[in-house]
Amino acid sequence: MTDSPLPAVRAVGAGTRKRPGFWRGLRRLPLIPIFVLVVLLIVPALSADWLAPHDPVRGSIPDRLKPPVFFGGTWEFALGTDRLGRDILSRLMHGAKVSLSISLVGILAGGVLGTALGLIAGYFRGLADAIIMRLVDISMALPSILLALVLAVTAGPSFQTIIVVVTFVLWALYARQVRGEVLSIRERDFVARARVAGASDFRIIVRHILPNAANTIIVLATLQVGSVILLEAGLSFLGVGIPRPTPAWGLMVADGRQLIVSAWWIAFFPGLAITLAVFALNLLGDWMRDKLDPRLKEV
Amino acid sequence: MKRYLVIRSLQSLLALLAISLIAFAMSHLTGSPVDAMLPDDAGPEEAARLTRLWGLDRPLYEQYFVFLGNALQGNFGDSIKWQGQTAFGLVLERLPATIQLGGFAIIVSTIIALPVGVLAAVYKDTPFDSAGKLVALLGQAMPNFWLGIVLIWIFAVHLNWLPTSGHGGLSHMILPAIAMGWFQVAAFMRLTRSAMLEVLDSEYIKLARIKGVPERRVIWIHALRNAAIAPLTYFGVIAGSIFTGSVVIETVFAWPGTGLLAIDAIRGRDFPVIQAVVVTFAGVFIVANLIVDTLYAYLDPRIRYQ
Amino acid sequence: MRSPSAPPALEVRDLETRIDTKLGLIKAVDGVSFSVEHGKTLGIVGESGSGKSITALSILRLVPKPAAYIAKGQVLLDGEDLLEKSENEMRKVRGKRISMILQDPQTSLNPVFSVGFQVVEAIGLHADSRRKALLRRAVEALRRVRVADPERRVDDFPHQMSGGMKQRVVGAIALGSFPRVLIADEPTTALDVTIQAQYLRLLKDIQAETGLSIIFITHDFGVVARMCDKVAVMYAGRVVEYGPVRQIFNSPAHPYTKALLNSVPAIEEDVDRLYSIKGQPPAFWDMPEGCRFEPRCDVAMQRCKTEYPAKFARAAAESGGHCANCWALEEPEWIPSRF
Numbered sequence: 001m002t003d004s005p006l007p008a009v010r011a012v013g014a015g016t017r018k019r020p021g022f023w024r025g026l027r028r029l030p031l032i033p034i035f036v037l038v039v040l041l042i043v044p045a046l047s048a049d050w051l052a053p054h055d056p057v058r059g060s061i062p063d064r065l066k067p068p069v070f071f072g073g074t075w076e077f078a079l080g081t082d083r084l085g086r087d088i089l090s091r092l093m094h095g096a097k098v099s100l101s102i103s104l105v106g107i108l109a110g111g112v113l114g115t116a117l118g119l120i121a122g123y124f125r126g127l128a129d130a131i132i133m134r135l136v137d138i139s140m141a142l143p144s145i146l147l148a149l150v151l152a153v154t155a156g157p158s159f160q161t162i163i164v165v166v167t168f169v170l171w172a173l174y175a176r177q178v179r180g181e182v183l184s185i186r187e188r189d190f191v192a193r194a195r196v197a198g199a200s201d202f203r204i205i206v207r208h209i210l211p212n213a214a215n216t217i218i219v220l221a222t223l224q225v226g227s228v229i230l231l232e233a234g235l236s237f238l239g240v241g242i243p244r245p246t247p248a249w250g251l252m253v254a255d256g257r258q259l260i261v262s263a264w265w266i267a268f269f270p271g272l273a274i275t276l277a278v279f280a281l282n283l284l285g286d287w288m289r290d291k292l293d294p295r296l297k298e299v
Numbered sequence: 300m301k302r303y304l305v306i307r308s309l310q311s312l313l314a315l316l317a318i319s320l321i322a323f324a325m326s327h328l329t330g331s332p333v334d335a336m337l338p339d340d341a342g343p344e345e346a347a348r349l350t351r352l353w354g355l356d357r358p359l360y361e362q363y364f365v366f367l368g369n370a371l372q373g374n375f376g377d378s379i380k381w382q383g384q385t386a387f388g389l390v391l392e393r394l395p396a397t398i399q400l401g402g403f404a405i406i407v408s409t410i411i412a413l414p415v416g417v418l419a420a421v422y423k424d425t426p427f428d429s430a431g432k433l434v435a436l437l438g439q440a441m442p443n444f445w446l447g448i449v450l451i452w453i454f455a456v457h458l459n460w461l462p463t464s465g466h467g468g469l470s471h472m473i474l475p476a477i478a479m480g481w482f483q484v485a486a487f488m489r490l491t492r493s494a495m496l497e498v499l500d501s502e503y504i505k506l507a508r509i510k511g512v513p514e515r516r517v518i519w520i521h522a523l524r525n526a527a528i529a530p531l532t533y534f535g536v537i538a539g540s541i542f543t544g545s546v547v548i549e550t551v552f553a554w555p556g557t558g559l560l561a562i563d564a565i566r567g568r569d570f571p572v573i574q575a576v577v578v579t580f581a582g583v584f585i586v587a588n589l590i591v592d593t594l595y596a597y598l599d600p601r602i603r604y605q
Numbered sequence: 606m607r608s609p610s611a612p613p614a615l616e617v618r619d620l621e622t623r624i625d626t627k628l629g630l631i632k633a634v635d636g637v638s639f640s641v642e643h644g645k646t647l648g649i650v651g652e653s654g655s656g657k658s659i660t661a662l663s664i665l666r667l668v669p670k671p672a673a674y675i676a677k678g679q680v681l682l683d684g685e686d687l688l689e690k691s692e693n694e695m696r697k698v699r700g701k702r703i704s705m706i707l708q709d710p711q712t713s714l715n716p717v718f719s720v721g722f723q724v725v726e727a728i729g730l731h732a733d734s735r736r737k738a739l740l741r742r743a744v745e746a747l748r749r750v751r752v753a754d755p756e757r758r759v760d761d762f763p764h765q766m767s768g769g770m771k772q773r774v775v776g777a778i779a780l781g782s783f784p785r786v787l788i789a790d791e792p793t794t795a796l797d798v799t800i801q802a803q804y805l806r807l808l809k810d811i812q813a814e815t816g817l818s819i820i821f822i823t824h825d826f827g828v829v830a831r832m833c834d835k836v837a838v839m840y841a842g843r844v845v846e847y848g849p850v851r852q853i854f855n856s857p858a859h860p861y862t863k864a865l866l867n868s869v870p871a872i873e874e875d876v877d878r879l880y881s882i883k884g885q886p887p888a889f890w891d892m893p894e895g896c897r898f899e900p901r902c903d904v905a906m907q908r909c910k911t912e913y914p915a916k917f918a919r920a921a922a923e924s925g926g927h928c929a930n931c932w933a934l935e936e937p938e939w940i941p942s943r944f
Binding site for chain 1: 310313314317321322324325436437439440441442443444445446448449451452456540543544546547550551561562565566568573576577580581
């Protein structure tokens with residue numbers, strides 16, 4: 001029914017969505033996810049060094065295994081303490097720094113690498129395209145956690161190792177999506193005009209193609225913050241991610257695992273923090289996709 | 300169709316080769332495997348003997364082909380940690396438990412996710428749809444290891460309904476399967492829902508209704524057959540990630556499968572076993588994807604008749 | 606033969622279909638009435654968005670739920686009101702008594718089922734036959750719409766066929782159970798010009814053979830001239846002019862119809878420039894109080910701004926019920942009509 005009654009009817013029917021301007025979209029921000037992220041992730045990550053009530057690494061043995069306030073504990077240790085007498089709340093706040101920095105750096109690295117390769121593949125086509133796309137296929141066929149395990153074992157657990165793992169897991173998705181975008185953008189008039197005007201390939205890519213692929217890249221990046229946090233937490237939980245005693249959320253869950261019966265708060269709160277953060281990030285990512293790039297399907 | 304499958308198989312082979320390269324590189328990146336395997340009190344003659352015995356004095360590419368040849372025969376050498384057992388033998392011994400749990404998780408998640416995804420699309424924007432969305436979002440947000448621990452805490456410790464961990468009958472599989480499968484249910488459900496929404500809006504569904512096809516048949520046959528194609532491509536990813544997820548879940552639930560073996564081997568720096576696990580997992584993952592692609596071609600005649 | 610007093614094959618009375626949109630409740634079909642006689646063809650003409658397709662879907666009660674619903678009116682099939690029927694009864698009407706051909710053959714066939722399956726299903730839903738008999742009837746149905754070599758083509762999948770061939774298959778599906786009324790929603794718009802002519806010829810032939818009544822939805826007056834006996838011109842959800850084809854072509858009454866006819870290039874004429882109607886149709890959520898065509902009308906009067914025009918019927922007896930809604934028709938040749 002191309003003779004569809006009117007645009008508004010299409011907006012109601014599923015499948016087609018209108019694509020409003022960026023600023024008009026921003027006016028209806030998803031406030032709850034943003035609030036959760038600010039309180040849970042951003043503020044603690046930026047200010048843990050001043051705001052955290054206790055030292056995240058050094059505990060005091062007399063204060064060990066204190067329950068949270070309302071569960072027989074005191075405000076001194078609002079979320080309780082762990083086996084070494086370290087304050088859970090303080091560790092959570094410092095853990096936010098780890099989660100946030102790993103996801104930002106990892107996504108930046110994976111995104112830049114993937115975008116660059118995607119631009120090259122899509123713009124120059126030919127042999128470069130063939131090689132890059134084969135690499136994408138291979139990389140997507142590799143189970144990511146295994147790769148991470150192997151890397152972690154060979155290189156030893158550290159911040160850098162995790163960044164390498166995250167980059168390795170992420171780049172292929174960017175490369176594929178960006179390449180697809182570039183293939184359609186390069187056929188557009190303004191690219192041809194720039195070429196006629198004598199612009200260099202580099203200039204065309206950076207000034208004309210990249211800005212037009214930006215929405216896709218931004219949406220992908222937002223959608224992936226959550227999964228990177230999950231990946232990092234999983235690796236840390238397995239002991240192949242962030243090394244002790246750095247307070248990483250996944251590591252904290254691992255620490256509390258054996259004590260789940262007697263001191264549930266040690267494992268429960270960091271897991272809850274991961275869940276809430278990822279939940280909010282996914283909501284935000286979905287929202288961004290709907291606003292900026294509705295064609296991008298669930299990835 | 301044939302061409303498509305040949306290409307896919309070749310790609311799979313390429314991916315397997317890449318994995319084997321990575322597995323091979325692994326043992327060499329960390330310095331000579333001899334250092335890792337020798338007892339601390341062994342002298343230099345012993346080291347030199349082992350180096351020659353394992354062919355470590357040969358050029359790297361030669362070593363790789365030897366490794367590849369051995370790997371193809373399932374020979375990854377002997378385990379370091381588990382004395383007297385071959386690495387591949389250990390993996391094979393543990394594989395059934397992993398397949399048992401993973402298979403159970405896949406079947407249960409599919410049985411739940413597919414109908415819920417379809418119904419969420421049919422009853423779009425109703426409370427049912429919202430509830431489904433919430434379950435999906437939760438599943439995609441909870442870390443599986445934490446979910447496993449919380450499930451043990453609630454259902455095994457507090458309520459005492461199910462065993463906390465270990466290998467056993469159906470009751471032992473329920474909690475790990477939930478912890479493992481929830482994320483997959485979420486992804487599968489959302490994919491099914493969005494594919495269904497698109498299909499239900501299509502002209503051929505309209506034509507089916509015009510023909511007088513009963514609504515139930517429209518949804519479960521005409522629409523689902525089309526909508527199932529998208530989630531199915533994801534099925535390979537699910538199968539693969541259930542396998543890799545077993546590393547975490549088997550650790551949490553002390554389930555004696557390959558995942559637990561992998562972690563134990565990593566902790567014990569047992570390289571032959573790690574190599575064997577990595578190559579086996581990758582093989583399973585790649586074969587699962589190949590099967591899915593074949594199924595995909597069967598479901599979508601546009602590919603079958605290319 | 607039927608007696609002259611028998612009800613028409615299909616009659617739509619005062620149909621109103623509303624759609625709940627983000628911008629408010631709109632009346633996509635707003636009090637539409639028309640009828641089509643046995644073995645005749647009614648054309649529904651209008652621009653995109655005039656409510657033609659929603660009218661067609663309303664007749665089959667297949668408007669997109671839950672946003673759209675039929676608010677009032679009657680759809681009389683051989684005198685039986687379809688809007689009174691249960692969903693189960695309706696299913697026995699669809700395909701069996703009324704059927705429909707959609708616009709785009711590329712998307713109206715299910716890509717994962719063979720052509721044979723889709724035709725067999727259409728027939729099998731309304732017949733108690735064995736699979737073999739059904740397959741034979743499906744082959745027959747394909748032969749009727751002049752698909753060459755139907756015995757072999759039943760195993761084909763839609764993507765293996767050309768657009769024209771697919772539209773024939775859609776025709777076979779729609780006509781497989783010998784419905785008495787066929788709604789054709791711009792069936793040739795997506796086809797090549799030569800294929801279009803063949804397809805129209807095919808519909809005409811089938812109509813001559815079976816006495817089918819056709820409702821032909823189009824925006825192309827050229828097609829109307831070739832296919833239809835009567836025409837309803839729709840604008841912004843309402844029928845603004847209705848009558849026999851010859852009447853409307855020879856002496857169109859509504860300014861909108863005139864404008865539409867002017868925008869059809871006659872092949873014999875040497876046209877310098879295509880006449881097109883200035884402006885845009887009104888938005889459904891922002892309807893003018895008076896005549897909906899008034900903002901674009903060359904002959905609009907003050908009254909047109911405030912009062913929706915009454916319906917006037919041509920006084921002459923041989924006019925065949927030609928009527929239109931326009932205040933400019935307040936003259937002796939036309940008399941106010943209540944229907």
